[in-house]
Amino acid sequence: YVRVPDEVLSSLAAILTAPGQPFVADFDEVFNIAPEMVSLLPVGGVLSRCAAAYLLDEKGNSLPYSFVMMEGERIELPPLPPGYYTLELHGAHQMRRCLVIVAPKQVYQPEMLRQGERLSGMNVQVYSLRSAFNWGIGDLGDLRRLAMDFGEDRIDFLGINPLHALFSSRPNWASPYSPSSRRWLNPIYIDVGGMQLFQTSPSAQAWFSDAETQAVLSRLREADWVDYAQVMALKMRALRLIFHDFEAQEAFVTARGTFEEFVRRGGRELRLFATFESLDHYFYAQTASIPFSEDTVGWLGWPEAYRYPDSAAVQAFAVSHEADIRFYMWLQWVMAEQLDLVRMACHEAGMALRLYGDLAVGVSRGGADTWIHREMYCLQVSIGAPPDELGPAGQNWNLPPLHPQRLKRSGYRVFIEMLRANMRVYGILRIDHVMALCRLWWIAYGNSANFGAYVRYPIADLMAILSLESHRERCVVVGEDLGIVPEEMRRALREYAVYSYSVMYFNHNDGNYWMPEYYHDQALAVVSTHDLAPLLGFWTNNDIETMNGLGVFETPEQYQQLLAQRRERKQQILAALRQADVLDASHDGEVLDHAIVLALHRFVAMSRSKLFAIQPENLLPITASFNIPGIASAYPNWRYRLPEDIAAMGKDPQLHAMLRHIVATRAHVRERQPTAVVVPASVATLIGGVEVTSVDKYLIDQLFAGTFADPFSYLGPHESGSGVIIRVLLPGADAVRVLAKDGKKALAEMSVLDERGFFIATLDADPRLHYLLEVQYGADKYIIEDTYRFTSTLQDFDNWLLAEGTHLRPYEKFGAHLMQHGDGVSGVNFSVWAPNARRVSVVGD
Structure with a gap:
């Protein structure tokens, strides 16, 4: 436990209760109930004297409903199908609105997972993909080609890093986990060369054929690291030329009609995002020479008059920059169209769950989401993690949290729309730091992470919404539950059948790695993550050596301690592989060879976990890390490019053979054996x-x-x-x-x-x-x-007749009946027939 100073609690309480931005609440209360069941809602605290009630569906249509009030405190609702409903309560002089969330008990599970099938996928960092077709960064065309090349290896899904919109005016600020928006997409991943519009645009083709353009393109393709600024500049030049022809030429009239429909569906949110993009580029052009600072990025660095979407200055800007705003909406349309092609390629390649995406835990303070929905965020606060043994100073992620009470009173609109936008694209969605559905570590802006406290969120409502939206979009949900997870959160994940995120590197107790049979079945199992060194880098200590070279360690002793710990970890891993009979006992493990790489992946593949994913960088001779957490600028995070072209990878028989061998292991689940227990028994x-x-x-x-x-x-x-x-x-x-x-x-x-x-x-x-x-x-x-020492008064014969529906005197068994127990104790016996009830309680004075 971390003791929170009183001044921290007072500070955060003041932020939570401060008036903040103007805010009109849509709802006075929120209830979540099970579908197709009669429900009693305790509305007495919402409106003490309710004279009438009306039930509305999501479109605002009134539903047939007979108002029934029980004891003046609870209102009865009829069985309802899953969805969102508005319950209007009318008194003599006032009206209250309640949101009713009717959600399935568990998140979406496709039939194959319900039947116990165990699926395998491949996780890639899109930007890292190298090909002869991309422009110096992996793109959606590369993903499409990857799906076609590796689908034959019985891969069931293709996992990718977050594609959230970043700051396109500042492309070098490249972390996909510090986005401008979690609802919209990053256009740097557009496959420009694969666009039919590009191939038929006279302006773009003339520019592309120029020797200078080809020289820049060649240099970017050959680079070892992604040059975000140069790549974005090259792509934006091409895309603006294409857009100019798209808007002007008759040949694109059909495509323009599809685009206009996309704009109509995107509505105000899409237009405001595009307006943000236009404004951000406009003001960045005037301040590009000023050194970068998170305190001035995005709208935080704009003149005051433009910091509010509905201001007169923003309205005037939108009128005078309509073409620019249309361009940024068009980029979102192009991304959506190309993502559909990737999903189709996954489907045609036989991938049952298609794409597996990642949802970041928050957004940047100066981004589009906070500009559009300023009233929903606490900008005076950042989220992070409290101090612990691994990080004595804690972590500050510089991401502002959503205000829990305002989120609830708004009917969770921002949260719902964000989920829909992501689940619409993906067959699996991983929620980064899933504990945010339960609580977040809040840090008053400007303070270090140890001056923070946990702020709770309405977990019951958020889990119900997660379940409902996953069913609507047929999307499997994975919760990244690494680190400190409260039991309330773990219980909710189990009850809603959300898949845990199980990383082999972390699955050990006192140095003993879990055997595959002790992995949870409701989990996505992986060897490592993008925040850990690739397998060869881990084995050769490349990550530790890199951090030492950057001066990360405070003392030489800390460096030596980590090296010693790494040596010990490798021996523990080898011991687990030998115990699982996937590595020969005579193998010394000094050098990472094909046998160890295969054994490690087979070890995790044979786990009980229903989902399993492979990272290609762990199969290749790669030592460089994609991301080293805690290092902001000294290391080129999110920029490493795979050394091998994906076309060559697709034709590599050894790589295909290894993948097939690993995936084939999934058919053999290790059974639990008492002699093989490595995980300690329950205390x-x-x-x-x-x-x-x-x-x-x-x-x-x-x-x-x-x-x-x-x-x-x-x-x-x-x-x-x-x-x-x-x-x-x-x-x-x-x-x-x-x-x-x-x-x-x-x-x-x-x-x-x-x-x-x-x-x-x-x-x-x-x-x-x-x-x-x-x-x-x-x-x-x-x-x-002790009421629990008395047995049921219902006999087996009663139960049989009741289940059959032929009991002729159920009133003698159900309800409340005075009786005397066999040992002379008098009392009241209660029985109720409620086969779908979650809970039945006797409540009285």
């Missing part, structure tokens, strides 16, 4: 004479969350090898004793297993023992029956 402690494991703690969390399906199977008295275990759930209780039925003799003092009010004890007694509970709340004590 067990002795409490109240009972051995309590981490499994118990997991079930207790479910009980407090109200998600345990059968509490009678766990609470109350249960036989065990050491006697009868009694477990009771009494929130807020300070102490509990087990008494004999006379209420006088104490049989056991119950031990506290969870401070929220969970107690446990063991007795050497008959499990049918009639006992009482003495419960202490502060100074008061009460003697009560």
Whole structure:
């Protein structure tokens, strides 16, 4: 735990409650419910005296609805299909609006994954691809060719880095995880040479044939690192020439009609993004000589009059720069069209899930998203990570967070549109730092990361939206859950069947690497990530040597310590490979050869994880890192280009053979064997004479969350090898004793297993023992029956008739009935038939 100073809490609380930008709330409350079930919504806190209610669909159409209010506090909704609904509550002099999210219980799962198939993919950094066709940076044409070349190797999806729009006026600011917008796309990835418009544009063809253009193009193609500024300048010159002919010539009239439809669908958001792009280039041309600073990038460096999309100055600019704005909208259309071609190529190559994309955790302060939706962001704050053993100073990502309350009151509109824009393109979407759906580490702007605190987000609503949108777009969801993940988030990921992100490099406990059979099945398993050195670079310590050369380490001892740790890690990896029988025991592992590379990938491929991805850089003789986290400018992050042309890779029989060998391993899942356990067993402690494991703690969390399906199977008295275990759930209780039925003799003092009010004890007694509970709340004590010691009054015959629908007297079994139990205890028996219910509780005074 990190102790947060009071001044930090006060500062962040003031930011959260400050008026900020003008904001009109669309909704007063948000509810999320299961589909096709009658639901009771607690609306009493929204409108105390509701006289009428109306239900509207997403288009604003009123739905047939009979208003039913229960006890003045709850309103009944009929079974509804998945979607977003507006519930209008009308009182005598006021009206309240509630958003109702009706979402499936789990995110989208294609049939093949539901049936247990295990799929394989290839992850590439698009910019790194080298070809004779691209212009010095990998593009969408290269992706299309890659899909056609490697689909025959039984690859089921093609993973790529985020294609989010960056700052096209500052192309050297190249991190795909610090975008200007997460909704729109980066035009640097347009395959200019593959455009039919380019091939038929007289202006573009004349320019392209010029010797100077060809010389620049040749130099960019041969470079070892991407020169973003030169590549963007070359592409923008060509694209402006194409656009000029596109707008003017009759030959493009059909294409213009398709473009106009794209503009219509994009609406105000697309036009504002294009206006931002036009403004940013306009003002950058006037300030290009000023040194780069994140504090002045984008609209942060514009004159005050242009910092608001609806200002008079922006409106006047838009009128006078209409052609420029149309050009930036056209670039988005070209990107969308070419991405459709890539998806089609993946489909034709037999890739079941097509493209696998990545969604960054946030956006830059000066970007288009914050300019368009300023009121939704807290610009005085940055997100990051708290201090820990690996990073004592913490991390500050310089990305402003969304305001949780404003996000909710707006009906999550920005979040929904962002998901839709990405899921529309991808068959799988990985959510970077998925913990953001639960909480984010906020840092007041200008402070270091250790002066921060966690701010919670409405996880139940966000997960419901994620589920609904994934079904609508038929998109599988992966949550990047590396680092500190709260149990609430892990539980939500499990319940919604979101795939975990499992990295072999990190999957070890005390130096023992997990065996493949202990990987989670609901996971995407990989050997490494773009933030780690390629396999050969890892094995030769190239990343450590690079950081040492850049002066990253504070002392020589730190450098030597990392080298020693790397040597130890490699030996631990080799030990795991030998234990899994994928590497010969005689192999010393000093040099990374074909046998180790193949063994490592087969090791992860044979895991239980349903999804598995290969990075080509780990199969090739590459040592340079794509990205070294924490180094902003001293190392050329996001610029490394693969040494081999993708055409040559596509014709390399050894590479194809290796891929097929690895993918073929997926057919052989290692079964769990007690002798092969490397992951430590769940921790067990002795409490109240009972051995309590981490499994118990997991079930207790479910009980407090109200998600345990059968509490009678766990609470109350249960036989065990050491006697009868009694477990009771009494929130807020300070102490509990087990008494004999006379209420006088104490049989056991119950031990506290969870401070929220969970107690446990063991007795050497008959499990049918009639006992009482003495419960202490502060100074008061009460003697009560343990309701969980009574069995169900429904007999097997009743259950059979009820399930068959032929029970003739269900009213005698359902509802509330006074009764006397067999041992003389009188009370009320409650039974209800609710086969699709998530939870049923008896609630009273």
